[in-house]
Amino acid sequence: MRASSGSAFDFVAVLAWAIPLVLAACAVLIPGEIEYPVLLLASLAALTALSYRHLRLRRALAREAEGLSRSVEALEAAEGLAGIGRWCIELEPRRHLWSEEMCRLAGLEPGTAPTRQTLLKIMPDGLHQLETTLCAHGADRESYAVEFELEHGSSGCRVLRARAQNSFSPEGQREQVFMVVRDVTEEYSLHQDRERAIERAKQAERQANTDPLTGIANRRAIMGELDRRIIWARDTGEPLSIIVFDIDHFKTVNDRHGHITGDRVIAEVAKIASGQTREDDEVGRIGGEEFLWIMPGCDGPSALRAAERLRWAIEAGTHGAPLPPVTISAGHAEMRNGDSALVLFARADEALYEAKRKGRNRVSQAA
The missing domain is CATH 3.30.450.20 (PAS domain)
Known part of the structure; x- marks a missing residue:
């Protein structure tokens, strides 16, 4: 319908321009009394043609404005919904x-x-x-x-x-x-809640893996780390050594000075031991007064030297502190082919008790 209406409109516009041209030609070719009426009709026809063009332009602009208005309304509605x-x-x-x-x-x-x-x-x-x-x-x-x-x-x-x-x-x-x-x-808000939840989970994990008295790894965490280091050593072929040590005559410390002082001694020993570790080492409290030091990339002779340094550091450090002086006994073992975490730990633990049997305040190597 739009196309036929537009065509009819164009036809009328053409006629409106053609008629005055014909009339003007007649006025020139047929001079006389008809000249004035013909020119008047020609002028009226021209004005009619201009009116048609103006009306057509207005209708086209109105259609475009209506379409634009609908587009703007649709855009604003979409913006509101989104x-x-x-x-x-x-x-x-x-x-x-x-x-x-x-x-x-x-x-x-x-x-x-x-x-x-x-x-x-x-x-x-x-x-x-x-x-x-x-x-x-x-x-x-x-x-x-x-x-x-x-x-x-x-x-x-x-x-x-x-x-x-x-x-x-x-x-x-x-x-x-x-x-x-x-x-x-x-x-x-959701992002912050998620970050807080992640941080709470991390704190819970740290608490679950940390010994509350000393602040170092607890038994669960240090034994889990030993499992991981065993796998690492198998995969890389690198040496792995551990040191198991405990405080000599610790029961006497508790009996003479009380459990609060005994806890302070354990915390001080853990602090000194942590200060002796290398970047990749891990030290944890196995329980009571017993500790485990994991030394990746360290062979037997190096572990022996590290254990001796630790023994000396704890003896010297507790003598200089406002605490009862204590010493430690230690046993060390290097991982062998086929060793599991429990087997390696048992070998080092047996070396520890060998040091105790020999008089304490000494280091023994696992067989």
């Missing part, structure tokens, strides 16, 4: 323009203009954040992310995230910044 606002910043002179959805995101009355006073009210700190980021991306040709805070009229501080795109003049001067904005406060 919670996305549009914000344009014209730089010279500075002027802000935004869509209706931005008013909702900011908790403002519909139709509120983004004057500087309004922006300073809802973004006392966020406006500086926004302008700092825009300044940092002043030469960017690609889109970039912007985040800032604003004070919502009813729900307090909100976090907004935008995807921004600069617009440049032919001379390369940045003229506008166009942003598509959405509220990500809930995402931040």
Whole structure:
């Protein structure tokens, strides 16, 4: 229907222009009394043709405006459903323009203009954040992310995230910044909750793996580390040694000085032992006054020297502290082919008791 109506309209317009031309030709070719009426009719026909063209143009513009209006309404409806606002910043002179959805995101009355006073009210700190980021991306040709805070009229501080795109003049001067904005406060809240949950889980794991008295690995954690190091040594072919040690005559310390002092002695021994470890070593409390030191990449002779240094450090360190002086006995063992964690530990533990049988305050090597 539109095509036939337009064709008919075009036909009428052609006639409206053709008639005055014919009449004007007649007036020239047939001079006399008909000249004036013919010219008058020609003028009226020309005016009619102009009116037709004007009417047609108005109808075309009306159709385009109606279509554009529907498109804008659909865009605004889509923005509202998606919670996305549009914000344009014209730089010279500075002027802000935004869509209706931005008013909702900011908790403002519909139709509120983004004057500087309004922006300073809802973004006392966020406006500086926004302008700092825009300044940092002043030469960017690609889109970039912007985040800032604003004070919502009813729900307090909100976090907004935008995807921004600069617009440049032919001379390369940045003229506008166009942003598509959405509220990500809930995402931040979920992210923070997730981070807190992860941190709580890590703390729980640390607590589950840490001896509360000494702050070093507990039996569960140190034996698990020994299992992992056994596998590592098998895979790499690197040596692995362990040292098992405990405090000599610790029951006497408790009986003479009390369990509180005994706990302080255990904590001091753990502190001294931790100070003797290398970067990849791990030391843990097996239970009571007994400890395990895992030494990856360390062979038997090196483990013997390390155990002797530890024995001397604990004897010297506790003598200089406001605590009862103590010594340790230690047994060390290097991993052999086929050793499991329990077998390697049992060999070092047997060496420890061999040191005790020989008089304590000494180091013995596993058979």
